[in-house]
Amino acid sequence: MAGTYDFGLVGLGVMGRNFILNVADNGFSAFGNDLDSEKVNALIKEGGNTQNVNATTDAQIFVEALSKPRKIMLLVPAGKIVDSVIDSLLPLLDKDDIIIDGGNSFYTDTDRREAYLAEKGIHFFGAGVSGGAKGARRGPSIMPGGNREAYQHVKPIFEAVSAKYQGEPCVTYLGPKSAGNYVKMVHNGIEYGLMQLTSEIYDLLKKGGNFNNDELHQTYATWNKGRLQSFLVEITSEIFEQNDDLADGQLVDKILDKAKQKGTGKWTSQNAMDLGIPVPSIDIAVSMREISALKDERIKADALYDRPTIKPMDKEQLEELAEKALYFAFIITYAQGLHQLADASKEYGYELQIAEIAKIWRAGCIIRAGLLADITKAFNADSELPNLLLSPSFIEKVQSTVPAVRELVAYAAKNGIPSPGLSNSLTYFDAYTSSRLPLNLIQAQRDYFGSHTYERLDRDGIFHTEWEH
Numbered sequence: 001m002a003g004t005y006d007f008g009l010v011g012l013g014v015m016g017r018n019f020i021l022n023v024a025d026n027g028f029s030a031f032g033n034d035l036d037s038e039k040v041n042a043l044i045k046e047g048g049n050t051q052n053v054n055a056t057t058d059a060q061i062f063v064e065a066l067s068k069p070r071k072i073m074l075l076v077p078a079g080k081i082v083d084s085v086i087d088s089l090l091p092l093l094d095k096d097d098i099i100i101d102g103g104n105s106f107y108t109d110t111d112r113r114e115a116y117l118a119e120k121g122i123h124f125f126g127a128g129v130s131g132g133a134k135g136a137r138r139g140p141s142i143m144p145g146g147n148r149e150a151y152q153h154v155k156p157i158f159e160a161v162s163a164k165y166q167g168e169p170c171v172t173y174l175g176p177k178s179a180g181n182y183v184k185m186v187h188n189g190i191e192y193g194l195m196q197l198t199s200e201i202y203d204l205l206k207k208g209g210n211f212n213n214d215e216l217h218q219t220y221a222t223w224n225k226g227r228l229q230s231f232l233v234e235i236t237s238e239i240f241e242q243n244d245d246l247a248d249g250q251l252v253d254k255i256l257d258k259a260k261q262k263g264t265g266k267w268t269s270q271n272a273m274d275l276g277i278p279v280p281s282i283d284i285a286v287s288m289r290e291i292s293a294l295k296d297e298r299i300k301a302d303a304l305y306d307r308p309t310i311k312p313m314d315k316e317q318l319e320e321l322a323e324k325a326l327y328f329a330f331i332i333t334y335a336q337g338l339h340q341l342a343d344a345s346k347e348y349g350y351e352l353q354i355a356e357i358a359k360i361w362r363a364g365c366i367i368r369a370g371l372l373a374d375i376t377k378a379f380n381a382d383s384e385l386p387n388l389l390l391s392p393s394f395i396e397k398v399q400s401t402v403p404a405v406r407e408l409v410a411y412a413a414k415n416g417i418p419s420p421g422l423s424n425s426l427t428y429f430d431a432y433t434s435s436r437l438p439l440n441l442i443q444a445q446r447d448y449f450g451s452h453t454y455e456r457l458d459r460d461g462i463f464h465t466e467w468e469h
Contacts, residue, residue, distance in 0.1 A: 001125040002064050002065060003064070003065070003066065003068065004029065004065065004067060004069050005029045005030060005031040005054070005065045005066050005067065006023075006028040006029050006030065006066075006067060006071070006157065007020075007023050007028050007029070007030045007031070007033070007066075007071050007073070007157055008031050008033065008062060008063070008065070008066045008070060008071065008072040008073070009023075009030060009031075009032050009033070009072070009073045009074075009075060010032075010033045010034070010062075010072065010073070010074045010075070010076060010085055010089075011033075011034060011074060011075040011076040011085075011307075012032050012034035012040060012042075012043050012055065013039070013075070014133045014136075015075050015102075015129075015132075015133055015136050016032070016034075016075035016136075017039070017042070017043050017046070018075075018133055018134075018136035018137035019073070019075060019102070019129070019136040019137070019140075019161070020032050020043065020053065021043075021046065021047065021053065021137060022136060022137055022138070023137070023157060023160075023161055024047060024052045024053045024160045026157075026160035026161050027160065028156075028157050028160065029051065029052050029053070030052070030053055030054075031053075031054050031056070031062060031065045031066060032053070032054070032055035032056075032062075033054065033055065033056060033057070033058075033059060033062035034055065034057065034086070035057055036057075037057050039055075040055040040057055042057060043053075043443070046061075057377065059089060060092055061086055063089065063093065064092075064093040066094050066149075067155055068094065068096075068097070069094075069096045069097050069098055069123075069150075070093065070094070070337070071097075071098045071100070071153060071154055071157065072089065072097070072098065072099050072100065072102040073099075073101075073102050073127070074086075074099065074100065074101050074102060074103065075102045075103060075129075076103060077103065078103045078104050078105045078106070078109075079105075079109075082101055082103065082105060082109070082113070083086065083113070086099060086113065086117070087201065090117075090120065090122070093122055095121035095122070096121060096122075096123065096150075097122055097123070098120035098122070098123045098124075098125065098150055098153060098154060098307065099117065099122060099123070099124050099125070099422075100124075100125040100126075100144070100154065101113070101124070101125065101126050101127065101181070102127050102128075102129045103165050104128070104181075104184060104185070104188070104262065104264050105126060105181050106181070106185075106267060107178035107181045107182040107185060107348075110124075110126035110145075110177070110178035110180075110181045111177050111178045114126075114177060115421050123146060123147050123150035124146060125144050125145065125146035125147075125150070125151070125154070125180065125181045126144075126145050126146065126178050126179075126181035126184075127142055127143060127144040127145070127146075127158075127181075127187075128142070128143035128180050128181055128183060128184020128187065128362060128368050129141075129142055129143075129184075130142075130143070130184065130187060130361075130364065130365035130367075131163065131364045131365055131366065131390045132366065135163065135364050135365070138163070138453045139161065139162055139163035139164065139170070139363070139364050140161075140162060140163060140170075140364045141162065141163055141170040141171070141259075141360050141361055141363065141364035141365035141368070142162050142170070142171035142360070142364075143159075143171070143174055143180045143181075143183045143184050143357075143360065144158065144171065144173060144174060144178060144180045145173075145174045145175050145176065145178055145179030145180030145181065145182070145183070145188070145350070146177070146179075146180065147176070148173060151173045155173070158171045159171055159294075162335065162360075162364060163363040163364025163365075163368075164363060165359075165362040165363040166423070168359070169360075170359075170360040170361070170362065170363050170364045170365070171360055172356050172359070172360055174350070174352060174353075174356070174357065175345070175350040175352055176349065176350065176351065176353045177348070177349070177350070178348075179345075179348075179350040179351075179352060181343060182341075182348070182350065183341065183352070183357055184264075185264050185267050185268055185271070185342075186268050186337050186340055186341050187337075187365065187366075187367060188264035188265055188268065189264065189265050189267075189268025189269065189279065189282045189337055189340075190268075190282065190334060190336075190337040191232075191265070191281045191366050192261075192265035192268075192282055192285040192286060192289075192331055192366050193279075193281045193285045193333035193336070193337070193421065194230075194232050194330060194367060195232060195285065195332055196281075196284065196285035196288055196420075196421040197281070197285075197326060197329045197330065197333065197421045197422065198232055198233065198236055198326070198423050200218065200418070200419045200420075200422055201322045201325065201326050201422075202204040202236070202467070203321070203417060203418070203419075204318070204322060204408065204412060204417055204419065205219065206308055206320055206413075207415075207417050207467050208310060208312060208411065208412075208415065208417060209312065209313055209314075209315045209318040209319070210312060211315065211317075212255070213240040213241075213250045213252065214240070215315075216237075216240045217237050217238075217240035217241050218237075219237075219319055219322075220233055220234075220237035220240070221234075222234045223236040223237075223323055223326070224237055226323075226455070227327055227370065227371070228323065228326060228327055228330070228369075228370075228371075229369060229370035230330075230367075230368065230370065230371070231365075231367070231368045231369070232366070232367070232369075233364060239252050254257050255293055255368060256295070257295070258292050258293050258295050259288075259289040259292045259293075260289070261289045265285060265286045265289075265370075267367065268282055268337070268340070269282055269283045269286050271340075271344070271460065272336075272340050274346060275340065275343050275347060277336075277339055277340045277343050278336065278428065278432075279336040279337065279339075279340055280424040280425075280427065280428050281329065281332055281333045281336055281421055281424050281425045281428065282333065282336060282337065282338070283424070284420045284424045285357070285421060286422055287420075288420060288421070299311040307416045308414065308415050308416040310415045310416070310417065311414075311415060313411065320404070321404045321407055321408045321411075322408065324401040324404035324405065325401065325404055325408045325409075325422055327371075327397075327401055328398060328401035328402065328404070328405045328425065328426075328429075329405070329421060329422055329425040329426075330369070330371060331371065331388065331394065331397065331398055332389075332425040332428060332429060333425065334371065334372075334375060334388060335387055335388035335389050336341060336428070337360070337373030337386075338354055338357075338375070338379075338388060339386065339387050339388075341354060341355045341357060342354055342386060353379075353383065354379045354383070354385070355376050355380045355383060358372050358376040358379060359372075359376045362376070374393065374394070374397075375388065377393065378391040378393050378394060379391075381393070387432070388446060389391075389429070389432060389433070398429070400431070402426075405425075405426050406426065408422065409422050409423050409426055440454075443455075447464060447465060447467070448465075448467045448469070451464055
């Protein structure tokens with residue numbers, strides 16, 4: 001058994017177990033490790049053949065079972081546990097062995113770990129894995145970053161287990177250091193934005209058009225056959241069909257309206273602010289989860305303030321406006337996230353190819369969508385494109401939907417239906433496409449009270465005025 005297994009994986013929870021079985025299904029022998037003997041035994045039983053899939057609770061047996069250079073993936077919770085596992089493995093490893101963190105680690109932690117392990121001759125990868133438990137088993141989108149040469153040892157395995165889009169694997173080497181974890185972080189920020197937008201449209205259809213769950217299912221299912229085709233629209237259509245096994249009716253109506261989060265959306269928003277890149281559709285998605293957590297306060301506030309009586313809209317008209325608005329806002333959210341990636345690549349030296357990122361998101365991951373094929377083409381046509389909204393191929397796609405977005409946002413505002421994702425997407429578009437903004441007044445105010453200076457339209461230089469008051 002010593003030195004015979006191609007791939008090792010630490011952390012045999014649902015994600016880890018599914019991923020390692022995926023590896024074995026694709027012709028690579030795999031060995032798992034977990035402190036929980038029940039998880040170890042469950043994997044051995046499900047694997048069926050210990051020559052293909054085996055596992056142990058003993059770290060030394062685990063490491064010795066792997067062929068060199070050892071390729072060990074960690075699918076454990078982000079944070080101190082990752083450091084703990086690395087420290088437990090390190091005395092057992094040899095020079096040029098490879099550790100891959102497949103969790104949602106913060107990118108600066110990955111940079112720290114890579115530098116620490118490099119001093120000891122060990123290669124470290126941060127590899128984002130998207131697709132959930134089912135994706136891990138059937139084929140996820142994988143986003144690896146680290147040493148380019150070391151990646152060649154991992155590449156055949158990752159390409160075999162990843163999702164495929166028209167035969168192409170949804171994985172590619174992204175760049176050095178923490179490029180992989182950073183791309184996964186922004187992926188998750190985009191995911192927050194798309195989920196918020198999808199829920200807002202649901203709210204508008206339900207409150208503004210009195211759509212029942214069967215009609216909502218049919219609407220989203222129809223959209224999923226068109227230009228809104230995506231994993232999130234697909235599962236949304238299916239959610240409305242799910243009956244409640246504890247009470248009468250559909251389950252979605254019984255679920256508490258408090259959304260939780262694990263922090264990756266917040267990281268995306270915070271880092272965008274650090275970089276000076278506007279991502280308001282993502283920012284508000286994070287804020288809405290925080291507002292949703294204030295359930296008791298929301299109930300009290302609802303009783304204190306009058307709300308408009310909602311004026312119903314014709315269902316067919318509302319559905320048409322909603323489809324256009326959601327398509328517009330999806331484009332805007334991708335544009336913001338990809339803008340952040342492009343800027344971060346320059347700031348952190350990631351050397352990211354945006355077309356390649358869009359390409360590996362086309363299948364397997366949570367934000368997979370038909371729209372990503374068009375996005376891939378746009379960045380292939382111009383690899384230096386700073387923002388998707390500047391792509392000639394997207395001008396008509398966006399422009400044709402803007403009137404519908406304006407009408408729907410206005411309707412929501414008049415009727416007291418919160419739609420901050422749609423509103424922020426529209427405001428971002430209007431600001432980004434305005435050659436003149438009122439920030440000249442802000443610069444005047446800053447100079448007035450703080451002597452912060454300003455620039456002029458009619459001549460070069462930095463100016464300060466002693467304002468009369």
